[in-house]
Amino acid sequence: MDMQQSQESQESIVESLDEDHLQMLVQHAYDTDTVRAMEQPLLEQGEPLMRHAAAAVATNVLQLLESFDLDEHARITVLAGAGDNGGDGLFAGALLAKRGFPVTAIAVGRTLHDDAYRTFIESGGHIWVLDAANTIPGCPSEFSAGEAGERFEQAMEFASNSHIIIDAMTGIGAQGALRGIAGSVAQTLGALLDELRAHDSNDDMQRPYVVAVDTPSGIGVNDGSLPGPYIPADMTLMFGAMKPCAILPPACSACGEIWLVDFGFDLESHDPAGSIVGMDLAAAAIRQVMPTDAKYSRGVTGLITGSQQYPGAAVLSTTAAAHTNIGMVRYMGPTRAQDLVLHALPEAVIGKGHVQSWVVGSGVPVRTAEEEADLQQQSIEALLAHYALSEDGSNEEAYAMPAIVVDAGALDLLPDHVPSHVVLTPHMGELTRLLTRLGVDVDEDTVRNQPLQYARMAAKMTGATVLLKGSLTIVVQGGQFADDQVFVAGRAPAQLATAGAGDVLAGMLGAILAQNADLVQPSVPSGDESDHDDEAQVAQAIAEIAGAAAYLHGLAAALASKAKQRGWHRAHLFGIDDLDEEHFPIGRPIVASDVVKKIAAAIGKLQNN
Ligand SMILES: NC(=O)C1=CN([C@@H]2O[C@H](COP(=O)(O)OP(=O)(O)OC[C@H]3O[C@@H](n4cnc5c(N)ncnc54)[C@H](O)[C@@H]3O)[C@@H](O)[C@H]2O)[C@@H](O)CC1
Ligand SMILES: Nc1ncnc2c1ncn2[C@@H]1O[C@H](COP(=O)(O)OP(=O)(O)O)[C@@H](O)[C@H]1O
Ligand SMILES: [K+]
Structure with missing residues (x-):
C-alpha cells in the first residue's frame, strides 16, 4: 500500500464515523492494554x-516541510527503536525517502522491525547503528567502545542539525524510564531540544521540529509521568485513541500538539x-432553577473559611x-472575617444552620505541632470528626453528612478514613x-512529576475524592x-495562577455539590456486592462534579482575562482538521x-451552549 492508498483508506475510515465517535476520540x-484490545479485532x-x-x-511531515518552505534538501532523522513503534517510524521514513528526501534512521536497539527495515533500505533510507551488539543485517557491529562513543556523538550532532526528527524509539510498549542507548539519546537530545526550545519559537526552523510517533519516547504512557529522560515533541501523531x-x-x-489518527x-x-x-459535563x-424552587431547595452551602490572618479567603x-x-x-468565622463577608455579600447569613454542603479550610492557617488549635481550627476539626470512618468502614453518621470540600488548612485536620463525598x-x-x-516518604518535586499516582494514593489511603490543583x-x-477513571480539567488560562484563586474554587465546588x-450522597455500605455498583456510581458523580467545578472556574477566569489559552487544548483529528497554526492569546492579568x-x-455560557 502506498502513501496515497493508505491515506485514502484512512480518510474513508474517518468519513464513515459519526460525530459521537469523534467526540469520544x-x-x-x-x-495501553485497552488500546491493544481495541486493535486486535482490526488486525485480525x-x-x-x-x-x-x-x-x-x-x-x-510533508505538510510540515511545505509549511516551513523546505525542499528536498530537508534533513530528516528517524530515531528508531526495535519494536513496532520503530517499525512505524521506518515505514514513514521509507515513504519520505521515496519522495526523494534524505532520511537517516538512528537505530537505538540491537534489532529493527524486519519488514520496515527492508522497505526503508529499499526506498533509499540510510541507517546509523549505535549498539555494537546489534544484529541488523548489513550494518557494522562489534565495534570498539571508543568507536561506539564516537558514533553516538556524531549521531546526536547529526540529529540536532536535522530539520525534522521523527521520534519512533518507544510507543505503547515502553516500560519505565528509558534505559540503555535509548536513554542516552533521550538524555542528550532531550536536554538539547529543551534548551533550544526555551530560546526559540521555531517559527524559522532554527531547531529540529520533533514529530513523535504515537507517544513521545520516555514518558509514562499510562500515568502521564516523566520517569526519566524523554524526547519533547512539537507534535505527536497518536494512533487509534488518546493514551492517558x-x-x-x-x-x-x-x-506538543496532538494529532489523532482514527483507526x-x-x-x-x-x-x-x-x-x-x-x-457538557x-x-x-x-442545576436548572425551577418555578417551584425556594432558596432552600436550590441548595445551601456552609463555609468555615478565612481567619484573623487571612480574612480575605x-x-x-x-x-x-x-x-x-x-x-x-x-x-x-472570626468577627473580622464576618464583617468583611457581610460588607462584600450582604446576602450571607452568619452562623450555623442546615446546609447541603460544607466548605472548610480556605484561608485557615496550617496548624503547627506546637500551637493550640484556634477557634476556627477547632470548629473544623469537630465538623470533620463526623466524617471519620472506623477501620471497618462502619460509621453510619459519616455517610449521612452533607458533602464537604476540605481545602488548605483543613487538610491537616482530616480524619484517617472518610467517605467519598469528602472532597x-x-x-x-x-x-x-x-x-x-500519612507516612509516605515523598517530596514536592516527585509529586509534581507523578501527580496522578500521588493523587490516587491519597484517595486510596483516605477514601476521599481528590481534586489536585494545577x-x-x-x-x-x-x-x-x-x-480508576481520572477526570482532567484543562479549561483555565495561566492567568488564573493568582492568590486566592483556590479559595474561589473551593466556594464554587461547595455550591455545585449543594445543588446536586x-x-x-453515598449510602452506608451494606457489604452486599450488588451495592458496589451504586457506590461506584456515586463516587463517579462526585468526581465529575468536582471536575465540572474546575472547568467552570477555568471558564470564569478565561472570561475575566479574555484569554483563549488553556491548560490543555483539544487534540486535532488527522484527515479532518487543518494544520493551520492556531493562536491562543494569553489574556490580561486578573x-x-x-x-x-x-x-x-x-x-x-454553559447553559446557552
Ligand atoms: N499493535 C499494532 O497493531 C500497532 C502498533 N503500532 C505501533 O506499535 C507500537 C507498539 O509497539 P510495541 O508493542 O512493539 O512496543 P514499542 O515499540 O512501543 O516498544 C517496544 C520496544 O521498546 C523497547 N523498550 C521498552 N521499554 C524500554 C525502556 N524503558 N528503555 C529502552 N527501551 C525500551 C523494547 O525493548 C522494544 O524494543 C505503538 O506505539 C505504535 O507505534 C502501530 O503501528 C499501529 C498498529
Ligand atoms: N498555570 C496555571 N494555569 C491555570 N490555572 C492555574 C495555574 N496555576 C494554578 N492554577 C489554578 O489556580 C488555582 C490556585 O489555587 P491555590 O494554589 O489554592 O491558590 P490560593 O491558595 O492562593 O487560593 C487553582 O485552581 C489552580 O488549578
Ligand atoms: K515514540
Missing part, C-alpha cells in the same frame, strides 16, 4: 494499521482510563459560592504535606469501590475577585 484516553480483519500509522506520519499521557500532566506538555476503534465498548472535562452539573470563598447557582450561603482540594505542596502526614486539575475518585446533593465576577457569565 478527543475526550477520552485509554490505557487484516487492517494494515502500521501502514496507516506510517502514512499519517509521512503525510504530516495525552491528557495528564506533566507528560501532556511533552506531547475506527470500538471506543464505545471500552472504559476510558481518563477523560477531559468538557462543556460542566453544564450537566449546573472568607470573602472569596463565600462570594464564589453565593454566585454559583445556589439559594444561600452560611458563613462561620480534598490540595495543590501540589498541600498534597505532599498530606501524604507526608495548570491542569486532576480529579481521582474516592470510596472503596471507585473506578441527592447525587453525591485577580481572584475578577473570577468571582464572571461566574454568572460562565454559567450562562
Whole structure:
C-alpha cells in the first residue's frame, strides 16, 4: 500500500464515523492494554494499521516541510527503536525517502522491525547503528567502545542539525524510564531540544521540529509521568485513541500538539482510563432553577473559611459560592472575617444552620505541632470528626453528612478514613504535606512529576475524592469501590495562577455539590456486592462534579482575562482538521475577585451552549 492508498483508506475510515465517535476520540484516553484490545479485532480483519500509522506520519511531515518552505534538501532523522513503534517510524521514513528526501534512521536497539527495515533500505533510507551488539543485517557491529562513543556523538550532532526528527524509539510498549542507548539519546537530545526550545519559537526552523510517533519516547504512557529522560515533541501523531499521557500532566506538555489518527476503534465498548472535562459535563452539573424552587431547595452551602490572618479567603470563598447557582450561603468565622463577608455579600447569613454542603479550610492557617488549635481550627476539626470512618468502614453518621470540600488548612485536620463525598482540594505542596502526614516518604518535586499516582494514593489511603490543583486539575475518585477513571480539567488560562484563586474554587465546588446533593450522597455500605455498583456510581458523580467545578472556574477566569489559552487544548483529528497554526492569546492579568465576577457569565455560557 502506498502513501496515497493508505491515506485514502484512512480518510474513508474517518468519513464513515459519526460525530459521537469523534467526540469520544478527543475526550477520552485509554490505557495501553485497552488500546491493544481495541486493535486486535482490526488486525485480525487484516487492517494494515502500521501502514496507516506510517502514512499519517509521512503525510504530516510533508505538510510540515511545505509549511516551513523546505525542499528536498530537508534533513530528516528517524530515531528508531526495535519494536513496532520503530517499525512505524521506518515505514514513514521509507515513504519520505521515496519522495526523494534524505532520511537517516538512528537505530537505538540491537534489532529493527524486519519488514520496515527492508522497505526503508529499499526506498533509499540510510541507517546509523549505535549498539555494537546489534544484529541488523548489513550494518557494522562489534565495534570498539571508543568507536561506539564516537558514533553516538556524531549521531546526536547529526540529529540536532536535522530539520525534522521523527521520534519512533518507544510507543505503547515502553516500560519505565528509558534505559540503555535509548536513554542516552533521550538524555542528550532531550536536554538539547529543551534548551533550544526555551530560546526559540521555531517559527524559522532554527531547531529540529520533533514529530513523535504515537507517544513521545520516555514518558509514562499510562500515568502521564516523566520517569526519566524523554524526547519533547512539537507534535505527536497518536494512533487509534488518546493514551492517558495525552491528557495528564506533566507528560501532556511533552506531547506538543496532538494529532489523532482514527483507526475506527470500538471506543464505545471500552472504559476510558481518563477523560477531559468538557462543556457538557460542566453544564450537566449546573442545576436548572425551577418555578417551584425556594432558596432552600436550590441548595445551601456552609463555609468555615478565612481567619484573623487571612480574612480575605472568607470573602472569596463565600462570594464564589453565593454566585454559583445556589439559594444561600452560611458563613462561620472570626468577627473580622464576618464583617468583611457581610460588607462584600450582604446576602450571607452568619452562623450555623442546615446546609447541603460544607466548605472548610480556605484561608485557615496550617496548624503547627506546637500551637493550640484556634477557634476556627477547632470548629473544623469537630465538623470533620463526623466524617471519620472506623477501620471497618462502619460509621453510619459519616455517610449521612452533607458533602464537604476540605481545602488548605483543613487538610491537616482530616480524619484517617472518610467517605467519598469528602472532597480534598490540595495543590501540589498541600498534597505532599498530606501524604507526608500519612507516612509516605515523598517530596514536592516527585509529586509534581507523578501527580496522578500521588493523587490516587491519597484517595486510596483516605477514601476521599481528590481534586489536585494545577495548570491542569486532576480529579481521582474516592470510596472503596471507585473506578480508576481520572477526570482532567484543562479549561483555565495561566492567568488564573493568582492568590486566592483556590479559595474561589473551593466556594464554587461547595455550591455545585449543594445543588446536586441527592447525587453525591453515598449510602452506608451494606457489604452486599450488588451495592458496589451504586457506590461506584456515586463516587463517579462526585468526581465529575468536582471536575465540572474546575472547568467552570477555568471558564470564569478565561472570561475575566479574555484569554483563549488553556491548560490543555483539544487534540486535532488527522484527515479532518487543518494544520493551520492556531493562536491562543494569553489574556490580561486578573485577580481572584475578577473570577468571582464572571461566574454568572460562565454559567450562562454553559447553559446557552
Ligand atoms: N499493535 C499494532 O497493531 C500497532 C502498533 N503500532 C505501533 O506499535 C507500537 C507498539 O509497539 P510495541 O508493542 O512493539 O512496543 P514499542 O515499540 O512501543 O516498544 C517496544 C520496544 O521498546 C523497547 N523498550 C521498552 N521499554 C524500554 C525502556 N524503558 N528503555 C529502552 N527501551 C525500551 C523494547 O525493548 C522494544 O524494543 C505503538 O506505539 C505504535 O507505534 C502501530 O503501528 C499501529 C498498529
Ligand atoms: N498555570 C496555571 N494555569 C491555570 N490555572 C492555574 C495555574 N496555576 C494554578 N492554577 C489554578 O489556580 C488555582 C490556585 O489555587 P491555590 O494554589 O489554592 O491558590 P490560593 O491558595 O492562593 O487560593 C487553582 O485552581 C489552580 O488549578
Ligand atoms: K515514540
